Amino acid sequence: MEIEKVGIIGTGTMGLGMAHVIAKAGIPVVAVKATPGSTDRAQQSLAGDLGKLVERGKMPAETRDEILSRITLTTSESDVAGCSLVIESVKEDLEIKSALFKRLEGIVDAECLLTTNTSTLSVTAMMSVCKERGRVAGLHFFNPAPVMSLVEVIHAFETSNHTVRKLINFCTEIGKEPVLVQDTTGFIVNRLLTPYILDAVRMLERGTGTIDAIDRAMMTGAGYPMGPFALADYIGLDVVYAMASNIYDDVRQQYCSPPHTLQRLVQLGYLGRKTSKGFYSYATKPPTPNPQLRHPVA
Numbered sequence: 513m514e515i516e517k518v519g520i521i522g523t524g525t526m527g528l529g530m531a532h533v534i535a536k537a538g539i540p541v542v543a544v545k546a547t548p549g550s551t552d553r554a555q556q557s558l559a560g561d562l563g564k565l566v567e568r569g570k571m572p573a574e575t576r577d578e579i580l581s582r583i584t585l586t587t588s589e590s591d592v593a594g595c596s597l598v599i600e601s602v603k604e605d606l607e608i609k610s611a612l613f614k615r616l617e618g619i620v621d622a623e624c625l626l627t628t629n630t631s632t633l634s635v636t637a638m639m640s641v642c643k644e645r646g647r648v649a650g651l652h653f654f655n656p657a658p659v660m661s662l663v664e665v666i667h668a669f670e671t672s673n674h675t676v677r678k679l680i681n682f683c684t685e686i687g688k689e690p691v692l693v694q695d696t697t698g699f700i701v702n703r704l705l706t707p708y709i710l711d712a713v714r715m716l717e718r719g720t721g722t723i724d725a726i727d728r729a730m731m732t733g734a735g736y737p738m739g740p741f742a743l744a745d746y747i748g749l750d751v752v753y754a755m756a757s758n759i760y761d762d763v764r765q766q767y768c769s770p771p772h773t774l775q776r777l778v779q780l781g782y783l784g785r786k787t788s789k790g791f792y793s794y795a796t797k798p799p800t801p802n803p804q805l806r807h808p809v810a
């Protein structure tokens with residue numbers, strides 16, 4: 513394999529999901545917690561997710577143990593020195609990500625590829641702070657990373673063909689389906705999916721239907737595996753909000769602006785599944801629509 517060791521910065525939903533996929537393919541991973549504090553929660557979360565797969569008979573216990581043995585969790589960015597690929601997956605914020613790219617250039621060696629898992633931000637903007645720009649690209653995994661096969665490989669303005677080829681090979685080697693995309697806000701999937709989710713929220717605000725009705729309609733009428741509200745909660749409402757804001761900043765079209773209900777949920781810290789509340793409340797099984805949203809919020 514051309515990529516022998518992978519560094520991941522950020523141990524949230526996507527960081528840990530990607531660590532799982534890459535380690536399962538036999539590649540050692542160094543996963544760096546990007547905010548202050550210990551790695552205990554990330555360790556528990558990783559072991560918990562893999563443990564559930566073992567309990568449900570979807571993964572042998574030996575595979576779980578091998579995956580865990582290949583992932584080193586750390587709090588020090590400098591531990592990605594020696595990696596042949598780094599994927600950053602920190603908060604969706606251009607300033608934070610660009611500053612990280614700048615620091616990474618001082619840590620890794622010249623051959624290391626530097627990539628971002630951003631959902632909607634400009635990879636070219638992150639590339640602009642780097643000296644060696646040919647090795648910078650986007651590597652956009654989907655949530656949940658161990659399940660979703662697509663990876664959008666983002667060709668930014670000065671990404672070299674050598675980098676693109678290596679990333680496409682890497683995706684194939686870890687069992688993913690790479691699709692090459694030019695650097696545009698939202699790439700392919702989120703550019704199409706974000707306005708759809710936002711429209712569902714506006715439909716709720718207009719009182720066209722309840723959360724449950726809209727979700728069920730799209731599942732049973734359009735054949736989608738989950739409706740737009742369940743999907744938004746799954747992605748994380750802060751991430752949906754950031755995607756909407758970034759696409760809106762780019763296209764300046766009203767249909768891409770984040771609706772009030774989404775803004776309010778994010779302001780209140782109701783971010784979907786990861787906080788147990790968003791458009792649905794996850795305190796119950798099965799989840800129930802958030803009672804505060806029973807009536808349209810204008």
Ligand SMILES: NC(=O)c1ccc[n+]([C@@H]2O[C@H](COP(=O)([O-])OP(=O)(O)OC[C@H]3O[C@@H](n4cnc5c(N)ncnc54)[C@H](O)[C@@H]3O)[C@@H](O)[C@H]2O)c1
Binds near residue numbers: 526603632654655746
């Ligand atoms: N959730 C999705 O469906 C999805 C899918 C593909 C890509 N992404 C992208 O992946 C990245 C991470 O998203 P996620 O869903 O894992 O989010 P998350 O909330 O689960 O994790 C966010 C990570 O960012 C770190 N972080 C928070 N504040 C920070 C700060 N000020 N400085 C540095 N790091 C900080 C956190 O410690 C955590 O590791 C984002 O760029 C997001 O757009 C998300």
